[in-house]
Amino acid sequence: MIDIQSVTKRYGGKAVVDSVSFAVPEGTIAVLVGTSGSGKTTLLRMINQLVSQDEGTILIGGEDTRNIPGHELRRRIGYAIQGHGLFPHRTVAENIATVPRLLKWDKSRIDARVAELLDLFQLDPAAFAARYPHQLSGGQQQRVGVARALAAEPKILLMDEPFGALDPVLRGKAQDELLAIQKRFGTTIVIVTHDINEAFHLGDTIAVMDKGRLLQYGHPIDLLKAPATSFVEGLVGTFDRPFRLLSLDTLAGVIEPGEAEGEPIEETRTRQDALAALMWSGADALPVASTDGKSLGRVRLQTLLRQAVRPQ
Numbered sequence: 551m552i553d554i555q556s557v558t559k560r561y562g563g564k565a566v567v568d569s570v571s572f573a574v575p576e577g578t579i580a581v582l583v584g585t586s587g588s589g590k591t592t593l594l595r596m597i598n599q600l601v602s603q604d605e606g607t608i609l610i611g612g613e614d615t616r617n618i619p620g621h622e623l624r625r626r627i628g629y630a631i632q633g634h635g636l637f638p639h640r641t642v643a644e645n646i647a648t649v650p651r652l653l654k655w656d657k658s659r660i661d662a663r664v665a666e667l668l669d670l671f672q673l674d675p676a677a678f679a680a681r682y683p684h685q686l687s688g689g690q691q692q693r694v695g696v697a698r699a700l701a702a703e704p705k706i707l708l709m710d711e712p713f714g715a716l717d718p719v720l721r722g723k724a725q726d727e728l729l730a731i732q733k734r735f736g737t738t739i740v741i742v743t744h745d746i747n748e749a750f751h752l753g754d755t756i757a758v759m760d761k762g763r764l765l766q767y768g769h770p771i772d773l774l775k776a777p778a779t780s781f782v783e784g785l786v787g788t789f790d791r792p793f794r795l796l797s798l799d800t801l802a803g804v805i806e807p808g809e810a811e812g813e814p815i816e817e818t819r820t821r822q823d824a825l826a827a828l829m830w831s832g833a834d835a836l837p838v839a840s841t842d843g844k845s846l847g848r849v850r851l852q853t854l855l856r857q858a859v860r861p862q
């Protein structure tokens with residue numbers, strides 16, 4: 551658990567983070583969104599004490615971060631930034647091994663961890679371990695950046711616009727990779743993004759910042775159901791709300807018995823994906839299949855439309 555209590559940071563007398571409080575439960579993803587200059591990066595960097603707060607307290611697992619030496623804290627907390635920040639004169643393997651080496655892991659453990667992470671990010675160790683960052687594509691560099699942040703198995707991962715430089719297709723893949731990794735390791739993640747779609751896709755909770763203040767913090771459904779201010783309402787998109795709502799859940803829960811014509815849709819896809827497929831095909835029901843291709847029933851347009859109504 552990361553517990554941020556009334557944290558303030560001032561530059562030149564002006565509060566750029568202004569008495570912000572919220573808690574991120576263990577094993578969940580909190581997304582920070584908001585206007586440019588609203589204090590998101592500053593807040594993120596206070597969690598690992600790259601920036602020290604002027605007021606307030608940040609507790610990690612109940613421990614006040616100011617009582618933990620900065621270098622130790624930053625070894626315990628993974629940090630990935632836009633543009634990945636890889637060391638240009640170190641190989642991919644050496645980059646990923648940075649923190650395990652500082653922690654004096656033995657060589658065989660480091661090698662095994664590097665190989666595991668490269669595999670996990672679908673970078674063949676034989677082809678990539680010995681390359682230098684400039685010999686990788688932007689998307690590959692970004693994955694190495696996240697792999698490096700995860701190398702010492704941190705319980706907490708901070709990410710500042712990690713996918714900002716990726717094209718939409720790679721960005722979607724990187725998001726899904728992150729969700730899979732988070733599920734596997736139970737990592738607690740705080741991620742800054744400008745992309746509200748990314749926030750809804752990744753966030754168990756979303757924190758909306760404006761001018762240093764936290765306007766709202768809650769489950770994505772809370773933001774849709776009861777936006778705290780007109781700024782939040784505008785951010786979640788008045789016209790997009792029903793689609794966002796459908797994007798939060800998979801098809802499990804709306805599958806009905808029966809048959810339907812057409813290409814089956816997998817049960818792990820979102821309800822928004824199913825609505826799009828139904829609209830595109832002009833059908834009023836589609837077959838649903840499990841990931842291994844087993845037929846599970848059908849999803850009906852009418853059922854999905856009922857799910858898109860403003861929650862009470």
Ligand SMILES: Nc1ncnc2c1ncn2[C@@H]1O[C@H](COP(=O)(O)OP(=O)(O)OP(=O)(O)O)[C@@H](O)[C@H]1O
Nearest residue numbers: 561562566584585586587588589590591592593744
């Ligand atoms: N070291 C610093 N010295 C002075 N002012 C700073 C410093 N770091 C940040 N600021 C100011 O604090 C405010 C918040 O900056 P921050 O980078 O946290 O915002 P942000 O929400 O992450 O912005 P963006 O989305 O554009 O990255 C900005 O007005 C910025 O100019």
